[in-house]
Amino acid sequence: MEKVIHKDAAREMWKTTNGTYEKVRPSHDRAAVQYLLRQLGVLDNDLCNQSPPFTYAVLDVGAGTGKCTSVIKDILREDARIAALDPVAGMLEQLKAVVPGVDTFVSPCESIPLPDNSVKAVVSSQSFHFIANVTALREINRILVPGGKFGILFSVDDEASPLVHDVFEVMRKYKYPGCPEFFINTLQDTSWQKCFGEAPLFTPLQEHVMPWEKQDTLPDVESVVQLFMTFSATAREPEVREECAESMRRLLAANQTVKQNGGQLEVPRLSALYWCTKNTVDN
Numbered sequence: 001m002e003k004v005i006h007k008d009a010a011r012e013m014w015k016t017t018n019g020t021y022e023k024v025r026p027s028h029d030r031a032a033v034q035y036l037l038r039q040l041g042v043l044d045n046d047l048c049n050q051s052p053p054f055t056y057a058v059l060d061v062g063a064g065t066g067k068c069t070s071v072i073k074d075i076l077r078e079d080a081r082i083a084a085l086d087p088v089a090g091m092l093e094q095l096k097a098v099v100p101g102v103d104t105f106v107s108p109c110e111s112i113p114l115p116d117n118s119v120k121a122v123v124s125s126q127s128f129h130f131i132a133n134v135t136a137l138r139e140i141n142r143i144l145v146p147g148g149k150f151g152i153l154f155s156v157d158d159e160a161s162p163l164v165h166d167v168f169e170v171m172r173k174y175k176y177p178g179c180p181e182f183f184i185n186t187l188q189d190t191s192w193q194k195c196f197g198e199a200p201l202f203t204p205l206q207e208h209v210m211p212w213e214k215q216d217t218l219p220d221v222e223s224v225v226q227l228f229m230t231f232s233a234t235a236r237e238p239e240v241r242e243e244c245a246e247s248m249r250r251l252l253a254a255n256q257t258v259k260q261n262g263g264q265l266e267v268p269r270l271s272a273l274y275w276c277t278k279n280t281v282d283n
């Protein structure tokens, strides 16, 4: 039941934020993506070694419109084969336009249309909160080569900032019924990790949290509201969404720092990185 809710959450998020998602959502911190790819053993020198053989160096699952795929493509050597998977076809259409040369698969992570032992590393960026279930982990394990690695990246607005905390409190008030807390803050609620304990598919998750090298400053209150309204946690009903947006506008407009900066706001972000290695199991 929970899985169905989250699948719908992804689809619904795309329907409600379609036009704005690609425009207002930030990309990812290049240094963090590089750090993760190093842990996953797919930076230049690692890829010279094709043993065991693999078809794709990286499969980006829940790739969406390609925000992380494009950073991965930029970092990896030119001939590294990259694939992207997402259940929402419309998002992958945008990905193909933005990141050419990447093979795409319209499918959920619970059913990956790739052969066993065919991928060196799987990356889930800003998507594992939708995916967190043992069926998906079994599929990721299956398609990875022996010794292959799985990496998770979340770009998290830093709730240590009082203003981010206040905005998150508004989102908590207006989130859709049954939405887990980790849809708002994956660092605060780490229960998305529970599925790793349900089957011995991977080594224990390793973790590294780092601030973004270059933080974003948003030009005005409306941009901040637009950004946070693309979060999938927010309820779907148009009138509730409008109430939520209005509540954020009031909060931000009354804030002294925002006033002093002429409406501009720096949204401090962290990259939370996790990685593990495939255990060999009978699927």
Ligand SMILES: C[S@@+](CC[C@H](N)C(=O)[O-])C[C@H]1O[C@@H](n2cnc3c(N)ncnc32)[C@H](O)[C@@H]1O
Pocket: 006, 007, 010, 011, 025, 061, 062, 063, 064, 065, 066, 067, 068, 085, 086, 087, 088, 091, 107, 108, 109, 110, 124, 125, 126, 127, 130, 131
């Ligand atoms: C917030 S977006 C992140 C997109 C992109 N990776 C990024 O970094 O911006 C989450 C993505 O997860 C996808 N998703 C949701 N459920 C999924 C599932 N079961 N398997 C794979 N992807 C899923 C959604 O369709 C959506 O594109």
